Amino acid sequence: PLIFASIRVGAVIIPISPICTEVELRHRLGLTAARVCITLPEWSGTPLAEIATRLKNELPTLEHVLVVDGPLPEGAHPFHEHFVAREREEQEGAAARLDGLALGADDPFVVLFTSGTTGLSKGVLHSQNTVHAAVRGYVDAFGAGSGDGGDGDGNGWVAAVSTPLVHYSGFAQGVLAGVMLGGTVAFQDVRRNEALLDLVERYGATLLYGPPATLADVAAS
Numbered sequence: 381p382l383i384f385a386s387i388r389v390g391a392v393i394i395p396i397s398p399i400c401t402e403v404e405l406r407h408r409l410g411l412t413a414a415r416v417c418i419t420l421p422e423w424s425g426t427p428l429a430e431i432a433t434r435l436k437n438e439l440p441t442l443e444h445v446l447v448v449d450g451p452l453p454e455g456a457h458p459f460h461e462h463f464v465a466r467e468r469e470e471q472e473g474a475a476a477r478l479d480g481l482a483l484g485a486d487d488p489f490v491v492l493f494t495s496g497t498t499g500l501s502k503g504v505l506h507s508q509n510t511v512h513a514a515v516r517g518y519v520d521a522f523g524a525g526s527g528d529g530g531d532g533d534g535n536g537w538v539a540a541v542s543t544p545l546v547h548y549s550g551f552a553q554g555v556l557a558g559v560m561l562g563g564t565v566a567f568q569d570v571r572r573n574e575a576l577l578d579l580v581e582r583y584g585a586t587l588l589y590g591p592p593a594t595l596a597d598v599a600a601s
Contacts, residue, residue, distance in 0.1 A: 383490075383555070383556075387482060387489065387508070388478065388482050389478065389482075390481035390482060390487075392483075392488050392489060392490065392491060393489070394412050394414055394490070394491045394493075395545065395546035395551060396409075396546055397546045398419075398423035398424075398428060399424070402431050404496065404501065405431065405432070405435065406435055406439070407500050407501070409435060409441075409442055410439050410441075411503055412503060413441040415441055415442065415443045415444065416442075416444045416445075416446065417432045417435075417442060417444070418446045419445065419446070419447060419448070420447070420449075420450065421447055421449070421450030422450070427453075429445065429447045429450065429452070429453050432456070433445050433453045433454065433455045433456050436455060437455075444457060445457065446458070446462065447459060448460070485507065485508045485509045486507045486508075486509055487507060487508075488506075488507060489506055489507050489508045489511065490505075490551070491503040491504065491506075492504050492506065492546075492548050492551060493546070493547075495547070504548075511552050511556060512560075514552060515552050515560055518552075518557060519537070519557050519560065522537075536563075536586055537557075537558065537561045537564065537586065537587070538563060538564040538566070538583055538587065539553075539554065539558060539563065539564070539565050539586075539587040539588075539589070540566045540576060540579045540580045540583065540585035540587070541553075541554035541555075541566065541567050541568075542571075542573065542589065542590035542594050542598075543590055543591070543594075544571070554567070564583065566580075566582070566583040566585060573597035573601070574597055574598070574600075574601040576588060576590075576597075576598050576601075577598060
């Protein structure tokens with residue numbers, strides 16, 4: 381939902397992995413001049429919300445830190461209270477404030493970072509059209525869900541996603557391909573390659589993709 385909400389209000393999104401180090405997070409937030417950071421209280425023992433609020437005091441462009449479902453460090457705000465519990469449509473002038481804000485198809489839409497294996501990761505800027513062109517070619521190459529009992533409109537597209545949603549493969553080939561086709565996308569809460577076959581069986585996946593190391597783990601399991 382945040383992807384499409386951001387498009388509607390004219391905001392560029394920067395998906396960042398919760399396993400990023402503080403150095404990497406500072407680099408990505410600073411490079412993109414991010415104004416808002418939405419995060420979890422913690423991940424695998426790492427205090428993400430505390431790190432984000434600390435960076436808010438260091439980075440001149442970072443104005444707000446919002447935390448999803450959990451304790452709030454000083455200087456952070458509750459995501460649910462500001463964006464879920466409040467009924468914006470009942471606020472006077474709320475709809476009018478959205479006029480003209482939505483991103484156009486060729487406007488900057490998302491910054492996806494490289495893995496950073498040879499140094500600091502690089503941000504790759506996409507518009508909706510550049511992502512759409514790539515995803516369209518991808519799903520067309522697979523028959524756009526027309527196989528395995530599908531009828532070509534996505535009913536046969538059930539993808540088990542093995543890649544992080546902050547990278548192009550998970551973000552575009554995973555989330556957006558499923559949305560484009562009206563198909564089904566199955567995710568893991570925690571990355572466990574050996575459990576991917578269980579995901580395939582549970583949801584009747586017609587597509588499982590991933591890098592060689594991931595598929596080797598699946599085969600070994």
